[in-house]
Amino acid sequence: MITKRRTITAIDVGTCKVSTAIASLNQGKIELLGLSSLPSRGVRKGIIVNLSQAVECIRSCLEEAERQSGTVAESAFASVGGPYIVGVNSSGASEVLSGGSEIGSEDIQRAVEAARAFPLPDNSQLLHVLHRSFSVDGQEGISNPLGMQGRHLEANVHLILNASSAVNNLVNAINKTGVVVESVFAQHLAAGMATLSDDERELGSLFIDVGDGTTDVAIYRPGGICHSQSLPLGGGRITKDIAIGLKATLEEAESLKRSKVTVDLAGVPDGDLVEVIGAGNGQRQSLSRQLLCQIAQARCDEILHQVLEILQAQKIRKELLSRAIISGDGAMLEGFPERAQEILGLPARRGFPRNVVGPGHEACHPSWSTVLGLLLCARDFQSEMAGSPSSLNAPLSRLMPSRKVRNWFLGRLS
Ligand SMILES: Nc1ncnc2c1ncn2[C@@H]1O[C@H](COP(=O)(O)OP(=O)(O)OP(=O)(O)O)[C@@H](O)[C@H]1O
Ligand SMILES: [Mg+2]
Numbered sequence: 281m282i283t284k285r286r287t288i289t290a291i292d293v294g295t296c297k298v299s300t301a302i303a304s305l306n307q308g309k310i311e312l313l314g315l316s317s318l319p320s321r322g323v324r325k326g327i328i329v330n331l332s333q334a335v336e337c338i339r340s341c342l343e344e345a346e347r348q349s350g351t352v353a354e355s356a357f358a359s360v361g362g363p364y365i366v367g368v369n370s371s372g373a374s375e376v377l378s379g380g381s382e383i384g385s386e387d388i389q390r391a392v393e394a395a396r397a398f399p400l401p402d403n404s405q406l407l408h409v410l411h412r413s414f415s416v417d418g419q420e421g422i423s424n425p426l427g428m429q430g431r432h433l434e435a436n437v438h439l440i441l442n443a444s445s446a447v448n449n450l451v452n453a454i455n456k457t458g459v460v461v462e463s464v465f466a467q468h469l470a471a472g473m474a475t476l477s478d479d480e481r482e483l484g485s486l487f488i489d490v491g492d493g494t495t496d497v498a499i500y501r502p503g504g505i506c507h508s509q510s511l512p513l514g515g516g517r518i519t520k521d522i523a524i525g526l527k528a529t530l531e532e533a534e535s536l537k538r539s540k541v542t543v544d545l546a547g548v549p550d551g552d553l554v555e556v557i558g559a560g561n562g563q564r565q566s567l568s569r570q571l572l573c574q575i576a577q578a579r580c581d582e583i584l585h586q587v588l589e590i591l592q593a594q595k596i597r598k599e600l601l602s603r604a605i606i607s608g609d610g611a612m613l614e615g616f617p618e619r620a621q622e623i624l625g626l627p628a629r630r631g632f633p634r635n636v637v638g639p640g641h642e643a644c645h646p647s648w649s650t651v652l653g654l655l656l657c658a659r660d661f662q663s664e665m666a667g668s669p670s671s672l673n674a675p676l677s678r679l680m681p682s683r684k685v686r687n688w689f690l691g692r693l694s
Contacts, residue, residue, distance in 0.1 A: 287313065287349065288662070289356040290654035291338060291454060292467070295323050295516065296492035296609065298341045299651040300356075302349040308663070310636055310655050314349030315643050316341050325493035325512060326362025326467070328449040331456075339457040355460040357658040359650050360407070360450055361467030361489070361496050364443035367508030369412070370395045373434045383416065383425045383433055391435035398439055405447055407466055408440040413503040423503060438505045440466050465657045467650050468496040468508060471607045474653030475631030475646075476500065483602040486626060488587060489650070490610025492516040495583055497590055499601075507594045511586050515610035518579045525575040526567060529559045537613070540569060543577040544615030580616065584623040591624070598625045607631030607649040 288310075292299045302314040318341045322333030342353055372394025376387050396409045414422045416430035425433060451461045472487045481500055489496040491514045499507040515537075522541075523533035540554050552569035591598065604626045606617055611630050620628040636652040637643045643652060 288658040289353040291358045292651040300345040301651045314345035316344035334453045335456045355462045359467040365510040366441045395435045395437040405444040410438040412436045468498045470653035471649040473656045474633035486604040489608040541576045542614040543580045544618045604628040605631040607646045
């Protein structure tokens with residue numbers, strides 16, 4: 281029987297699949313009650329391109345999670361990714377009101393407000409203001425200046441922007457299913473929340489979410505994220521390359537990619553053959569598996585070289601990063617972490633949502649990282665709204681959507 285009880289609902293609308301999760305919250309502990317995923321419709325490169333198809337798809341996916349959980353979702357937290365996600369660093373200063381004695385929360389707030397007064401490009405929306413560090417009278421690297429003595433306070437923040445239309449269309453699509461969107465979080469933030477260990481966050485690491493249409497990248501340095509960016513390339517391009525290269529259907533190419541491809545070519549014996557059904561004549565033919573893997577490897581390398589270029593452009597030396605964590609279903613490509621290690625020159629591992637579910641849980645898979653990470657974001661959002669401190673190590677303000685966005689959602693809640 282469907283009952284009403286206090287739960288949190290997360291919705292990840294991706295290019296390849298829509299995922300929903302419903303969980304109950306008990307003293308900050310998340311208990312997963314329902315988890316569902318369906319192939320996406322009406323979404324391209326993380327952006328809604330056909331509203332009615334997307335609405336139907338989200339509705340069906342939600343219904344399944346509701347059925348499993350025996351609850352009805354009334355509001356939800358959603359993730360947004362795609363090519364319009366842009367990260368910008370900014371800083372702002374304030375003179376301490378007490379004139380040299382203790383720094384108060386109002387002083388911090390004014391410095392952060394000054395840092396976020398960034399001229400937004402047209403059709404852009406400020407999604408998150410993530411605190412990175414503060415400096416007090418020129419002394420840098422302070423994580424929390426509250427109660428310290430000083431006259432001049434400076435805040436360094438990382439701003440995450442997205443196209444307003446992308447966010448609005450996502451919110452409208454979810455609202456049309458009868459569920460109110462409480463807040464929206466950047467996809468890579470949510471997935472990073474679920475997969476990174478405290479050490480990886482604190483020491484510095486490179487987070488890569490390989491989706492179907494995009495690859496989202498976030499660079500973590502001590503203090504927080506210092507760069508985020510979305511690349512318009514993902515696992516879908518590898519499938520298309522295979523289909524074109526082997527003259528196969530997209531369906532066949534997808535199946536070959538999942539079952540026969542490794543991008544670690546050393547593991548492919550020379551005379552290995554794969555059976556491929558031709559797209560034109562429907563006839564089976566045997567082709568070299570080496571060729572198949574080379575096609576996939578070329579595109580995989582292109583994605584990883586673009587990630588490397590981001591590190592170079594940001595002047596981040598690999599010695600400053602503990603490792604690369606690769607999430608998203610695209611990360612399931614066999615040999616991907618090994619290839620990442622070789623090209624990026626960093627230890628690499630797949631990102632499992634271990635901060636939400638234990639290693640033996642069936643949902644402990646890179647595929648669920650974003651939607652399960654959203655549950656963590658939701659928990660902290662609700663705890664800050666209730667005025668209690670976040671249960672995470674990172675101060676909640678690092679994750680909260682900007683006040684303008686929050687108010688916008690809250691306006692729709694009332
Ligand atoms: N076992 C597998 N091996 C290789 N690739 C896989 C495997 N399973 C899924 N993929 C690929 O992962 C990609 C989909 O990843 P994911 O589901 O994370 O994307 P998405 O969140 O829907 O898209 P996006 O984040 O780009 O909007 C597809 O290209 C799919 O082919
Ligand atoms: Mg995704």
